[in-house]
Amino acid sequence: MDIYFITGTDTDAGKTVAACGFVQYLVNSGRKVAVMKPVASGCEMLDGQLKNSDALALMKVANIKQPYQQVNPYTFEPAIAPHIAAAEKAVEININRLQKTVDEIRQIGADVLVIEGAGGWQLPLSNTFFMPELVEQLSAKVILTVGLKLGCLNHALLSAQSIQASGCELAGWIAVQTDETPMPRQKENLETLISILKSEPIATLPYMPGWQSQNFAGKFSLVH
Numbered sequence: 072m073d074i075y076f077i078t079g080t081d082t083d084a085g086k087t088v089a090a091c092g093f094v095q096y097l098v099n100s101g102r103k104v105a106v107m108k109p110v111a112s113g114c115e116m117l118d119g120q121l122k123n124s125d126a127l128a129l130m131k132v133a134n135i136k137q138p139y140q141q142v143n144p145y146t147f148e149p150a151i152a153p154h155i156a157a158a159e160k161a162v163e164i165n166i167n168r169l170q171k172t173v174d175e176i177r178q179i180g181a182d183v184l185v186i187e188g189a190g191g192w193q194l195p196l197s198n199t200f201f202m203p204e205l206v207e208q209l210s211a212k213v214i215l216t217v218g219l220k221l222g223c224l225n226h227a228l229l230s231a232q233s234i235q236a237s238g239c240e241l242a243g244w245i246a247v248q249t250d251e252t253p254m255p256r257q258k259e260n261l262e263t264l265i266s267i268l269k270s271e272p273i274a275t276l277p278y279m280p281g282w283q284s285q286n287f288a289g290k291f292s293l294v295h
């Protein structure tokens with residue numbers, strides 16, 4: 072099973088939009104795709120269970136049916152840093168539990184697993200454990216979502232350097248216009264990103280109101 076981890080230059084960088092498009096692209100190419108949002112803060116009670124809108128959006132585009140708990144093992148109600156939300160509930164985010172969940176997903180016949188992170192690359196999950204440890208342990212390929220806004224050049228370069236320093240493979244990046252108004256000099260910034268990240272993006276996603284009900288698989292190009 073190939074595992075892709077979708078990270079971003081920051082929270083609100085467009086990771087969920089990028090991850091949903093990437094899942095649609097994989098499904099369109101004939102792959103059996105499962106999804107995960109391992110740790111989510113900003114959840115609401117639905118049908119007696121805390122659920123997160125990112126996890127629900129990913130489940131909608133995947134083509135393997137999974138129980139909610141398998142997609143999103145750790146749910147926290149407040150929209151705050153997850154390790155703080157976990158500490159407030161005396162919950163320990165356990166890397167072995169997450170690894171076991173990924174092993175379960177292997178058993179259900181997925182040939183690709185797309186995992187959305189939370190926040191940016193170096194997300195604390197406790198006082199001593201950060202998200203890159205999980206990504207490295209899973210040998211997941213990383214895709215960096217760059218939210219197109221002023222400051223993204225620095226964030227993109229720092230993220231790429233940190234991904235590589237964590238011993239992970241940066242398999243590609245996705246540019247996302249997250250606001251209705253394009254950032255100033257968006258075209259020039261995209262050219263700079265291509266130069267900094269030393270590759271063309273696997274997709275450039277425009278601002279798409281109602282993206283939840285669109286299929287944007289066609290905007291993606293081949294990723295290894």
Ligand SMILES: Nc1ncnc2c1ncn2[C@@H]1O[C@H](COP(=O)(O)OP(=O)(O)OP(=O)(O)O)[C@@H](O)[C@H]1O
Nearest residue numbers: 082083084085086087088190248249277278279280
């Ligand atoms: N291309 C787009 N078209 C329309 N709306 C977008 C687009 N990209 C992002 N948005 C909106 O911007 C907001 C942030 O995007 P998104 O939720 O994908 O960020 P994220 O990186 O997944 O954040 P988080 O760290 O909370 O998971 C959302 O409200 C989303 O609907």
Ligand SMILES: C[C@H](N)[C@H](N)CCCCCC(=O)O
Nearest residue numbers: 082112113150151152189190
């Ligand atoms: C609630 C929010 N939308 C994200 N899910 C969590 C973002 C955590 C960011 C932590 C940080 O780096 O400061």
Ligand SMILES: [Mg+2]
Nearest residue numbers: 086087125187
């Ligand atoms: Mg998200």
